[in-house]
Amino acid sequence: MAARKLTFVTGNANKLKEVQAILAESQIEIDSQDLDIPEVQGTTQEVALAKCKRAAELLGGPCITEDTALCFEALHGLPGPYIKHFMKELGHEGLNTLLVGFPTTAAWALCTFAYSAGPGTEPILFEGRTDGRIVPARGPTKFGWDPCFEPQGFDQTYAEMPAEQKNKISHRYRALEKLQAYLCTLTQQD
Numbered sequence: 093m094a095a096r097k098l099t100f101v102t103g104n105a106n107k108l109k110e111v112q113a114i115l116a117e118s119q120i121e122i123d124s125q126d127l128d129i130p131e132v133q134g135t136t137q138e139v140a141l142a143k144c145k146r147a148a149e150l151l152g153g154p155c156i157t158e159d160t161a162l163c164f165e166a167l168h169g170l171p172g173p174y175i176k177h178f179m180k181e182l183g184h185e186g187l188n189t190l191l192v193g194f195p196t197t198a199a200w201a202l203c204t205f206a207y208s209a210g211p212g213t214e215p216i217l218f219e220g221r222t223d224g225r226i227v228p229a230r231g232p233t234k235f236g237w238d239p240c241f242e243p244q245g246f247d248q249t250y251a252e253m254p255a256e257q258k259n260k261i262s263h264r265y266r267a268l269e270k271l272q273a274y275l276c277t278l279t280q281q282d
């Protein structure tokens with residue numbers, strides 16, 4: 093299969109690092125562009141579609157974008173795509189405080205990749221979900237809410253586990269699996 097080069101439009105260096113690690117053995121080569129793209133309000137799908145459309149217009153070619161949501165069961169899926177603002181204002185401790193008084197700390201991490209074939213085309217979405225729960229921060233504070241998210245079936249948070257372990261079970265890995273499968277079908281048509 094021929095290698096496929098893709099531009100990942102993101103301002104988040106940690107996302108890029110994980111994507112490159114997960115795709116290291118694949119035929120997909122990722123370069124990146126940090127463009128400032130306004131993020132609309134709406135469902136995770138609406139946010140993802142709008143961002144990718146705009147990225148393709150600015151880039152003038154095909155691209156992928158990615159949106160990560162952290163969804164609390166007790167809050168019916170919120171903060172969801174607004175987690176970046178919640179993290180910034182409340183920090184790890186605040187995310188835990190938000191759930192005080194609720195019967196469950198269950199949460200899921202949702203990753204939505206969007207692929208645009210170029211300006212004017214409708215992006216296609218690929219979602220990956222990992223279930224877990226919100227816990228008081230444990231582990232290095234290198235990447236977002238990693239210290240507060242303990243995936244189901246593990247006694248370590250995302251931040252405590254080795255990168256290779258996170259990359260085998262993460263919301264991002266699961267979404268990339270679907271994107272890869274789709275890109276393979278395109279390559280076969282080439």
Ligand SMILES: O=P(O)(O)OP(=O)(O)OP(=O)(O)OC[C@H]1O[C@@H](n2cnc3c(O)ncnc32)[C@H](O)[C@@H]1O
Binds near residue numbers: 101160177
């Ligand atoms: O340029 P983009 O790709 O939009 O990068 P971003 O940092 O703005 O990312 P999002 O809009 O998707 O916001 C998601 C927030 O969740 C954080 N985040 C994303 N993936 C994460 C992961 O796997 N573990 C912990 N935090 C994560 C990220 O740092 C943001 O604060």
Ligand SMILES: [Mg+2]
Binds near residue numbers: 131
């Ligand atoms: Mg963003």
